[in-house]
Amino acid sequence: xxxxxxxWRPTVNERDFIERVLQSDLRVDGRxxxxxxxxxxxxxxxxxxxxVQLGETRVMAYVTAQLVQPYRxxxxxxxxxxxxxxxxxxxxxxxxxxxxxxxxxxxxxxxVDMESLCVVAGKQVWSxxxxxxxxxxxxxxxxxxxIAALAALSTFRRPECTVGGDDGQQVIVHDPxxxxxxxxxxxxxxxxxxxxxFGEGNIVVLDPTYKEEAVMGGRMTATINSNGDVCxxxxxxxxxxxxxxxMQCLRIASVKAADITSKIKKAVDSYTTEKDLKKVKRLxxxxxxxxxVTDVTMENKGDGELETQTQTAKTPSDVQQISKDxxxxxxxxxxxxxxxxxxxxxxxxxxxxNPHGANGESDEAQEIGSPKSLKDAIKPKHxxxxxxxxxxxxxxxxxxxxxPPPQRAFLQDINK
Amino acid sequence: xxxxxxxxxPFVENYVVPGDVVLDLSEMTNQTIKLGAGLRQECDTIQATxxxxxxxxxPNKYWVESSQKRYTPSVEDTVLGIVVDTKPDNFLVDIKGxxxxxxxxxxxxxxxxxxxxxxxxxxxxxxxxxxxxxxxNPELSCMDATGKAAEFGQLKDGYMFDTSTxxxxxxxxxxxxxxxxxxxxxxxxxxxxxLNGRVWVNAPAxxxxxxxxxxxxxxxxxxGIKQRAMVENxxxxxx
Numbered sequence: 001x002x003x004x005x006x007x008w009r010p011t012v013n014e015r016d017f018i019e020r021v022l023q024s025d026l027r028v029d030g031r032x033x034x035x036x037x038x039x040x041x042x043x044x045x046x047x048x049x050x051x052v053q054l055g056e057t058r059v060m061a062y063v064t065a066q067l068v069q070p071y072r073x074x075x076x077x078x079x080x081x082x083x084x085x086x087x088x089x090x091x092x093x094x095x096x097x098x099x100x101x102x103x104x105x106x107x108x109x110x111x112v113d114m115e116s117l118c119v120v121a122g123k124q125v126w127s128x129x130x131x132x133x134x135x136x137x138x139x140x141x142x143x144x145x146x147i148a149a150l151a152a153l154s155t156f157r158r159p160e161c162t163v164g165g166d167d168g169q170q171v172i173v174h175d176p177x178x179x180x181x182x183x184x185x186x187x188x189x190x191x192x193x194x195x196x197x198f199g200e201g202n203i204v205v206l207d208p209t210y211k212e213e214a215v216m217g218g219r220m221t222a223t224i225n226s227n228g229d230v231c232x233x234x235x236x237x238x239x240x241x242x243x244x245x246x247m248q249c250l251r252i253a254s255v256k257a258a259d260i261t262s263k264i265k266k267a268v269d270s271y272t273t274e275k276d277l278k279k280v281k282r283l284x285x286x287x288x289x290x291x292x293v294t295d296v297t298m299e300n301k302g303d304g305e306l307e308t309q310t311q312t313a314k315t316p317s318d319v320q321q322i323s324k325d326x327x328x329x330x331x332x333x334x335x336x337x338x339x340x341x342x343x344x345x346x347x348x349x350x351x352x353x354n355p356h357g358a359n360g361e362s363d364e365a366q367e368i369g370s371p372k373s374l375k376d377a378i379k380p381k382h383x384x385x386x387x388x389x390x391x392x393x394x395x396x397x398x399x400x401x402x403x404p405p406p407q408r409a410f411l412q413d414i415n416k
Numbered sequence: 417x418x419x420x421x422x423x424x425x426p427f428v429e430n431y432v433v434p435g436d437v438v439l440d441l442s443e444m445t446n447q448t449i450k451l452g453a454g455l456r457q458e459c460d461t462i463q464a465t466x467x468x469x470x471x472x473x474x475p476n477k478y479w480v481e482s483s484q485k486r487y488t489p490s491v492e493d494t495v496l497g498i499v500v501d502t503k504p505d506n507f508l509v510d511i512k513g514x515x516x517x518x519x520x521x522x523x524x525x526x527x528x529x530x531x532x533x534x535x536x537x538x539x540x541x542x543x544x545x546x547x548x549x550x551x552x553n554p555e556l557s558c559m560d561a562t563g564k565a566a567e568f569g570q571l572k573d574g575y576m577f578d579t580s581t582x583x584x585x586x587x588x589x590x591x592x593x594x595x596x597x598x599x600x601x602x603x604x605x606x607x608x609x610x611l612n613g614r615v616w617v618n619a620p621a622x623x624x625x626x627x628x629x630x631x632x633x634x635x636x637x638x639x640g641i642k643q644r645a646m647v648e649n650x651x652x653x654x655x
Contacts, residue, residue, distance in 0.1 A: 009510070011498050012538040013616070017575040021622045028575070030630050 010214045018215050022203045027212075029055075034206045034252055039263060041151050043271040047181070048156030052148040055209065056138025059145045061152035062131045067161075067171065070125040078125040082149060084132045124171050126158060128184065139209035142221050146192040147264060154189075154268040157181035190231040191260045193253035194221045197239055204245060206252065220246070222253040226261040428472045432464040432480060439478070452479025453490060483582020487512040487612035489548035496576065496610030497556065499539040507535060509543070512578075512612045515553045519543060523557040525565040533570070540571045540616060542608050571608060574618030575625050581613045583636050594640040598647035599628055627654060 018028055025033060037055030048063035070077065130152060132145050159181045161173040196208035196216040208216060218238020223231040230250060235241070427438050438455065439462040451457065454466035455478055464470070468482025487495070489511065497509035497517060506518040519541065521532045535541070547555040558568040579587075587593050587609045592600075599605070605619035605628050615632060619625045631650055635643040 009498060009500065009538055011540045011576055012536065013540050013571065013574050013576055015538070016573070017622070017625070021626065024622065026622060026626060028626060028629070030626060 010211060014211060015215050018212060019198055022198050022205065027205060029209060033204065034256075036207045036256060036260075037209075039147070039260065041147065041264060041267040043151060043155055043267055048152050050148050050151035050155065051135075052144050052151065054138075054140065054144040054147070054207070056136060057140060057144045058135040058138075059141065059148040060133045060135055061145070061148035062133070063128060063152045063156040064131070065126050065128045065156070065158045067124050067173070068127040069123065076125075079127045080130070081127065082130045082132065084134065084145065086134050128153075128156075128158070137210060139211070139213050140194050140207050143192050143194050143207065146190075146223075147260065150189050150191070151264050151268060153184055153186060154264065155183075155271055157183055188225045188227065188229075189261050189264060190223045190225045191257040192221050192223045193256050194219060195249050195253075197241055200239060202242075202245070204249060206256070220249065222250055224250070224254050224257040226258045228254050427464075427470045428478075430470060431468065432470050433467045434463075434465050436464045437461045438464055438470060448476060450477045452477060453488065454480025454482070481582075481585070483580045483585075485578075485580050485613060486514075487581055489513045489517065489545050489554040489612075491545055491548050493545045493548075493611040494609075495543060495545060495556070495612040496571075496608060496614035496616060497541045497543055497612075499535045499537055499541060501537065502535065507541075509541060509556060511545075511554070511556070511610075512614065513554065517545070517554040517556050519556040519558065523559060524569065525559055525563065535570065540576055542568050542571055542610070542616075544568060567608075571616050571618075574606075574616050575629060576614055576616045577629050577633060579613050579615055579633065579636065581611065583632075584609050584611050584613055584615065587615065587632070593643075595631055595635040595643040595647055598644045599631055602651055603628065623654065627651075 021028060022033075027033065029037075031037070040053040042051040042053070043049070049061070051058065051060045068079075071079070130149050132149060134141060134145070157180075159173050159175070160179045161171050163171055194207065196205050196212055197203065197218040197220070198205070198216055200217070205212065208219070213219070216238075218235070218241065220233065220235040220238075220241065222233050225231060233246075233250075427436060432438060439449070441457075441460045441462065449462070451462065454464055454468060455462055456465050457463075462478070464480055466480050466482055468480045470478065471481050472478055489495075495511045497511040497519070499507050499519075500510050500516060501508040504521075506520050509517045509519050511517050521527070522529075523546075524533060527533075541556075541558065543556040543558050544560065545554055546557045558565070560566040560568070587596060587607075588611070596607075603619065603624050605617055605624055607618070607628070608616040610616075615629075617625050617628045617632075619628065627650055631647050634646060638646060
């Protein structure tokens, strides 16, 4: 009872009016029966975070991942879990912590490839967790939450990890500043499209607002992807609907789903290109020079100190070399991703000495080696973690210890 | 008479934030000043406790006006309420405030125990706030001060929507708000505006109702000229 007086109740006037208006094919906010409200997707604060605004409804999604033990019956697959938080700020009718049906609906889809999330079969897999926060309930939460989750999953990057250690079972998670994190493999995008029924099932509208939801007789959500496959249909209670109407709704939903998929992809693409541009922009535009390096193998230095040999004059060119790193690094890591890593030392050899493009092998190895060594100069303590299980014979660059501050800032920013 | 008037505060008709000293009482003697919402007396000064525009109503009423989505009930406001429950003595009415308001069943013109109006849950009522303070539930009445009905009571048909409190004040201001003026030139409709941020619109054709309600909702952040332009646009689209 204490929260009851805060619940918004539709007046008799509104109920009658909305129904009357729908009889003549109008909607209260001036839309057509099958129009979505304006959709705005905001990405860009972080990888894996998205905010979607569908008319008045606002939902924010945040993706995180961690290593866990897999389920017994699925030792090769990671897991995807979706949690929804309904804050009373969004709608006074929500009580904090009440789980919603939309969370359950979203969690059931199999759009994200689970097998690519496996690290060590039977022991360690990635468990991806999507947290949805409902910021404002303006109606049609399911669709908005679905779009937010898909956008966030598309931009999420999980840290790269390799299997190593003495027994080949120990998993090392690489710092995102050392190795670029990798995106998830998403097979397809299931888009949820919600219909609301009024007046004994013969009036159908798409994307109901808050008031229409309060007055509607029943609701149906169809989840379709851009290929036209129907992933799920959910109709929980409410009025009965003729099957012909359902088929019509599905047809409309597939058109809308294609539209929304393209919008999501556009937003995600512009975000990723912007991020890539940021990485490159910071450095002075000049031709990367080949560094002539003495072929020295880096021994396992337990103390984490590097000897200084080369002059500081070389460091600007190091910085330039690093500018090329994100591109080859991403390619290297995506190749690794495709082949599940089981054998540590061979995999390492592949990744470090896998030549792409024009540069010679030594240069390539240097490039991958050099950020580590520069990183080592700045953060010596990470070296120990990475060292275990690494092959010892790659070329590296020895540099003078502390870099002048502006360059250090460059380097840290690049590998983010 | 001129000498007795308190020096006008420099903040009148300007925006204040909490903590601004609005009036200095040491300069004035033998004045009664009425303080409305958002002002508080601290020793010899009067300070603002909420942010908004400082308003003065001659001769001596000061208050701070701000626009919010929630409503703080104050006496003599006309509000639109939704009936939530009925009790033997009162109707419980939701007026978008922190508490439910009571509307006595007898507070209608010619109301006696024999002809208590029957309001079902969800009825829209246009009423006046009679008692309001932060401790108790506010009390409403469907009569004006003289005991006449004066348009108070149940509103039938039409459509109601929510706005902010600042928007409601703007709609009720005189001279007429530009958006209402522009709409009134071409369309005929009736509206009831509650100071608690609710507006009710009624017209013979549902099209008109939708047009008017959308126009009002969109004109919240627009200036007078833009409002007129927006209304012109909407009207052209439909005709």
